[in-house]
Amino acid sequence: MNKLTIQGSNAVTLSSPELLVVLNYKDQDTSEFFGSRAMLEAEGLIPEGTVWPEGHRYIYWEDGKFTYLLRRTLPKGEKGPRRNFIDCDWWYLCCRLTNSPSRAEHSIMLKTKALNDEIYRQSAKGRAECNALVERVMEGRNDKQFQAFMALVPGFVTPRRGHRPQRAEQSQRDAAQE
Numbered sequence: 001m002n003k004l005t006i007q008g009s010n011a012v013t014l015s016s017p018e019l020l021v022v023l024n025y026k027d028q029d030t031s032e033f034f035g036s037r038a039m040l041e042a043e044g045l046i047p048e049g050t051v052w053p054e055g056h057r058y059i060y061w062e063d064g065k066f067t068y069l070l071r072r073t074l075p076k077g078e079k080g081p082r083r084n085f086i087d088c089d090w091w092y093l094c095c096r097l098t099n100s101p102s103r104a105e106h107s108i109m110l111k112t113k114a115l116n117d118e119i120y121r122q123s124a125k126g127r128a129e130c131n132a133l134v135e136r137v138m139e140g141r142n143d144k145q146f147q148a149f150m151a152l153v154p155g156f157v158t159p160r161r162g163h164r165p166q167r168a169e170q171s172q173r174d175a176a177q178e
Contacts, residue, residue: 029100
């Protein structure tokens with residue numbers, strides 16, 4: 001298990017000694033990597049000759065297609081003031097498409113799409129589409145052959161949970177005996 005060296009003589013046991021990768025974070029053309037310096041270098045994510053930032057500083061660079069941000073971060077699950085983690089070997093690397101919209105532009109685009117979707121759903125055409133979908137679902141539920149087929153698909157139909165009639169029957173029997 002990896003150990004993080006923290007300022008002073010303290011050592012924090014890393015809860016996840018594996019590189020954590022988050023692809024397309026929040027649909028923003030962004031990928032994130034969390035790991036030790038050795039992990040990031042072993043994956044070829046850091047260019048040769050990179051001067052790693054000291055303390056809680058960060059660095060940016062571009063390679064034409066991507067913009068990168070590298071900074072030290074607090075390991076997941078670790079608590080305490082940042083000053084205790086000034087020398088820890090746990091890093092955050094963010095890769096973002098160079099020409100992608102800013103976070104504010106992306107947020108506006110998502111809200112505009114949500115508003116347009118809701119306007120469509122409330123239109124006559126959207127309501128008719130929704131009603132047609134409900135009718136198809138109800139037809140499928142009432143189609144015995146289709147339901148028999150669906151029962152054969154593993155994991156698609158969850159088994160019915162039975163209630164516990166034994167306790168209720170036992171309580172009735174106990175009450176009758178008294």
